[in-house]
Amino acid sequence: MPTYILLIGGPGAGKGTQAQVLREKLGLPQVASGDLFRDNLKRQTPLGQLAKQYMDRGELVPDDVTVSMIRQRLQQPDAAGGVVLDGFPRTQPQAAALDALLAEFGGRVNVVLYIQVADGVLLERLAGRWVCQGAEQHTYHLLFNPPKQAGVCDVDGTALYQRADDTAEVQGRRIKVFFEQTAPLIAHYRERGLLAAIDGEQAIETVTADLLAALSART
Ligand code: ADP
Ligand code: AMP
DSSP states (O other): OOEEEEEEOOTTSSHHHHHHHHHHHHOOOEEEHHHHHHHHHHTTOHHHHHHHHHHTTTOOOOHHHHHHHHHHHHTSGGGTTEEEEESOOOSHHHHHHHHHHHHHTTOOEEEEEEEEOOHHHHHHHHHTEEEESSTTOOEEETTTBOOSSTTBOTTTOOBEEOOGGGSHHHHHHHHHHIIIIITHHHHHHHHTTOEEEEETTSOHHHHHHHHHHHHHHHO
């Protein structure tokens, strides 16, 4: 039976950073809806152009578009054993669609890892975030997780850049959207007994250790 692990947290909570580590430790691919939209944007596909209108404003891309992109990704052969989902679902309808989708694949949501970080810390994280241009979009922080050589990715050597939606104005909007539209999923998964809340304000390695401990207790 495939394993589906969900990562939930505000923008900048550390989902992508941890998903990259979990992928290596668990041998499951990381599927990040934001990465998929950015990849489409880079390739200038119609989906990328549509998503850009929402991403630039810090709003969520409509559910039907997002769900159909995730459906296609989860049907790829490398996802047959399950995935770590990063940033999806982000609304109640997306969560319902995911349940239906996983049932089709003979699976279900196994565990939801909630990386808990206060608003003020989220802003600090987003303000210093730099991302690489490689397919895996490795993530650094100017102060908390700097690359060995300034401006260059340690893993694939591509140049680092700041995301267009990491401006002060859009950051605030994204955090608000998280609390309004995504935070209700925390109670939803807690009621189903699937939630593990992790203190995301610790060092990156400590958060990883807590996530792995929560996973081994639940899978
Ligand atoms: P998300 O995917 O949840 O939006 P990221 O993984 O991109 O968040 O992390 C946001 C920023 O915070 C990045 O610059 C990352 O290097 C940094 N970061 C992630 N986890 C931690 C942590 N535990 N402590 C300090 N900085 C962190
Ligand atoms: P992220 O990379 O997770 O910070 O996402 C960047 C942007 O992509 C978000 O601000 C949204 O505009 C869009 N996005 C990512 N995931 C979703 C999702 N599950 N539903 C709707 N929009 C999303």
